Amino acid sequence: MNKDSIYKNIRAQGGRITKVRGEIVQILCKADCLMPQADILACLKKQKMNPNRSTIFRELLFLTKNNILIKNNISGVDCYEIQQDHHHHLVCLNCNSIIKIEVGGHLAKQEKQIAKRNKFDIINHSLEFYGYCRNCQA
Amino acid sequence: MNKDSIYKNIRAQGGRITKVRGEIVQILCKADCLMPQADILACLKKQKMNPNRSTIFRELLFLTKNNILIKNNISGVDCYEIQQDHHHHLVCLNCNSIIKIEVGGHLAKQEKQIAKRNKFDIINHSLEFYGYCRNCQA
DNA sequence: ATATTTGCAAACGTTTTGCATAGTG
DNA sequence: CACTATGCAAAACGTTTGCAAATAT
Numbered sequence A, B: 001m002n003k004d005s006i007y008k009n010i011r012a013q014g015g016r017i018t019k020v021r022g023e024i025v026q027i028l029c030k031a032d033c034l035m036p037q038a039d040i041l042a043c044l045k046k047q048k049m050n051p052n053r054s055t056i057f058r059e060l061l062f063l064t065k066n067n068i069l070i071k072n073n074i075s076g077v078d079c080y081e082i083q084q085d086h087h088h089h090l091v092c093l094n095c096n097s098i099i100k101i102e103v104g105g106h107l108a109k110q111e112k113q114i115a116k117r118n119k120f121d122i123i124n125h126s127l128e129f130y131g132y133c134r135n136c137q138a
Numbered sequence C: 001a002t003a004t005t006t007g008c009a010a011a012c013g014t015t016t017t018g019c020a021t022a023g024t025g
Numbered sequence D: 001c002a003c004t005a006t007g008c009a010a011a012a013c014g015t016t017t018g019c020a021a022a023t024a025t
Helices: A001-014 A019-031 A038-045 A053-065 A106-118 B005-011 B019-031 B037-046 B053-066 B108-118
Strands: A069-074 A077-082 A086-093 A097-102 A121-134 B069-074 B077-082 B088-092 B098-101 B121-132
Touching: A001 A019, A019 A038, A019 A077, A019 A121, A019 B005, A038 A053, A038 A077, A053 A069, A053 A077, A053 B098, A069 A086, A069 B069, A077 B069, A097 B108, A106 A121, A106 B098, A106 B108, A106 B121, A121 B108, B005 B019, B019 B037, B019 B077, B037 B077, B053 B077, B069 B088, B108 B121
Parallel strands: A086 A121, B088 B121
Antiparallel strands: A069 A077, A086 A097, A121 B121, B069 B077, B088 B098
């Protein structure tokens, strides 16, 4: 997903491309993985920007409501990433880094069966593997 | 898992069977599914008990450290259940009810592959399906 | 008697809201 | 101009800790 198509998408929905919003989109496009709000703020500061937490919160809410971002709570902290292909994550229990992975297609089939069997209307799912990343295996 | 074997387990590790602790174990045995601390407190109140939040917090911490409970954060809230067979959950986006489900064994195989491919030491995983339960499909 | 468990009060981190101001189209 | 986006302050919420009192073995 590139930022220009996202900007277009935002404008189409009546949103404006402001400095903060544009930068958040770019940061998440570049990161290409789940990030907590605190990390996003840290990146903004590197770009010499220092928006209020509530602003970032509302930006992330806005972008999530407009289906540009996906929100996923990891161990109690809300994390966000660009909405695109569905995938899963490896979460390091030591350094909290999050790595994006692809998991084979069995899950989609199983999801249908589970929905039917339990008469449950499944909207989405989250699958995270917790453990220790390459750097933290000591 | 029955409460008596759990009590034995607790005593074996030097823990005492107090009113609050005993009741929490019984509540979770009976519920047989993930419950947030707030719901556990509500159940305790029905039993005419009204322990402090910090007490429940420390009980859940104690029971989790002693491998009697499993802790799982669902949408930002810590939830607990009796440690037994590994399974997954359906989470209702409307009423927040949590339903326990069994998912076929493909995941175990995939987990090994993922660990190897990413040189990631996987300790556990969590798989939750979000959607609408039977009562909330309106 | 001693170590464990509990209550109370308060800190903490993150998420969320209200209102006034600034900025965008 | 009208509406959107932002900053500030503070509330809300769940989690966590310190210390003193109560309780289980």
